[in-house]
Amino acid sequence: MTDIDLLLRLGLALAIGLLVGLERGWHGRAEREGARVAGFRTFALVGLLGGVSGALVPVAGPSAIVAVLLTLSALFALGYWNTLRADGDVGLTTEIALVLVYVLGVSAVLGETAPTAAAGVICAFLLSMKSRLHGWIARMDAGELSALLKLALISVVGLPLMPDQGYGPGGVLNPYELWWAVVVVAGLSFLGYVAIRIGGASLGMLLTGLAGGLASSTSTTLALSRMVRSQPTLAPMAAAGIVVAGSMAFLRVLFLAAMFQPLLLRQLALPVGIMAGVGFLGAAGLALLAGRNGEEGKPDGVEGIGNPLELGTALGFGAVLAVVLLGVHYLRLWLGVEGVYAAAALSGVTDVDALTISVSRLVGTEFSAFHGSVAVVIAVSVNSAVKGAISLVAGNRRLGLRVLPVYAAAILCGAAALALSAQAGGTLP
Template identity: 30%
Template sequence: MELDDTLRALLTALGIGLMIGIVRERMHGGPQTLAAGTRTHALICLLGCIGWMLGSAAFVVCLLLVGALTIAAYLHTARDDPGLTGEVALLLSVVLGGLSVDHASLAAALGVLVAILLLLKAPMQKLSRELISERELQDGLMLGAAALVVMPLLPSEPLDPWGTVSPVTVWRIVVLVMAVGMFGHIAQRLFGARWGLPIAGFFSGFVSSSAAVTGMGQSARENSEQTTACASAALLANLASLLLFLAVVGTISPVLLRAALPSLGAAVLALLLVSACLQWLAHRSDLVVAQSSGRAFKLSQALLIAALIAGVSLLAAWLGERFGSAGVLVTTMLVALAEVHAAAAGVAQLQLSGTVPLDVACWGILGVLSASSLAKIVLAFASGGMRYGLQVAAGLVAMPCAAWLGLLLSN
């Protein structure tokens, strides 16, 4: 090892030890029982670094010696401080000191992370003991298991003869619906129902407006006094989806976007107007400030929505194979019931390749928008009930109607 590398490793280890030690001394309640402070952590980090330079056997010996000292320190201070945080931090100092020899940047980053975790003792205790309820913890664990345990185990190969739907695709929809519900629940807890729901709704729309409509519908069913706010948030999700719709069409076929821009611009204005009216009505109600006490999502409804979308995709694939190019636009409309951006991309690609004329493609784009609105209206009634469904339908009907009117007036 060159002299520069050696100095860098030693300085990195020293910096990590000083940083962790300072945080330990600042955050510890009783300095009389503090077994390892700034100097001890700095020396331990340097010991780990030097031990690793001497070889793996020397490092193991250093680690065992520090482990023995840590056990002795814990036995001495256990009555006054029964926690293990300080002991674990001491062992980590040895490991990070050794890691700084070969991976100084990684060791420094991990050292900062350890210091942050030590510094956030009080906020993390408040979060886990006071802010998060038992039900929210269960929902978070269920979402984590669905995304990180179940989804990686599912096969990605399609199971149907048309190669359309795979188990991992269907489950991804389930996770999206659950995640949107959780996102809305967290935003409402952080910002209140007045601003948390609109924020959560708009940004959820960039991921999946169908999932946002369903997630907000679940919130409306759990808290009926917030139905109008949830409906406004669902329409804001569709506004974000419509903006992404414009970007997808424009990326594939700028000519088609320019031709359909008056109608799509009218759709944006109509949707924004209805959403703003609902938001104004929600703000007038004092009931909106109530915090959500229900579940963040319902797994059964997420499974149902995923099954419906998968069924529509299978039907569209079957019709496309049976009728070929003659029914390509009809098939695209059916695809829009499940995924509006994929359908819009399909129409734009057909126009770009010359398969469909420009004027027909404009009608196809609005047909895709109308089919998607119809599907989301059904989801709104199914997930949120009559009142929520009617309010969401007001915006989702106004959007394609304004688009068709804009297209007729521009011709």
């Protein structure tokens, strides 16, 4: 290691200490001088001390790092004891952050600089998120926490134990792949569910649609439609939110294709991407039109979107996926590719994720990526038509006549893009 390289690494160690110290200093800015266990300068010095300790390893050996760490720990413990006696504060966040800054200072000299810098930034970010994190935890109920922990346990512990081989007709039921699909879909849905639970309806219809599209675009459509039934003035902005949710569902399909079959993604990117683009443009137009007419509105609450990490919900999706896999297998045997298209149309009435994953597993072995893309486009088109019908029936005519034209345009544009790509590839006569 050259002198320049060592100086740069020591600078990184100091920068990490300064960054974390800045956050801690700002957090304790109201405390009187000398009342804090550690502030801006202390964190900077601890980071630099970690870097110097790492630089001394070639001379003094690893024992230098351990000796300094033990000394610092004793000083931190003494400071914590004094704070506890004076203020009764039992928090250990600052002391743990000091130890981490020292370790990161050592890592800045002896380890990889990029992961070390990233860890320092994450540390400062987490420290700054105290009130927000506590707020999120306060909003989480016992059922949601239990569901998250159960699925995490089953996924992390149970997934590696699942047999990775096919069972049933044609070997289409692979327990490992089935459960992996459940984990991916449930995790993606949970992101949207958490976004809605954290932000609530106060974020507005459009952001509710964005989050709801990740959780369940159909459930979001039903929830917003029911809201319009009771609050008709929300129809213009609810229409925009519903279309946003449907457009997010298009992007969700592309994500699943990327996860399970990149060959399918190449075929789907153009038609489904265009459908998403048309949807987002239509939603923007609906929102602008509502704002121009003074019809902006926010819902009082969004109900009807269940926790996707409930064990029953996760297992239910796994069961649906298994049924769709078997249905696609038999219909393909009986009717060929047209049977897969029929299965796609039937599946699209209730679910698109299961069909997308099922088709992904067959592309490259049973039929081409183009035929797979046709099946998925059929499924998302039927699903979009169903959501348009929901907005008309569960909502009202004013809502449905805003949503249906946008979905119709998206379906037509997606079909046209698919036909053009087929002609360009010589798939159609």
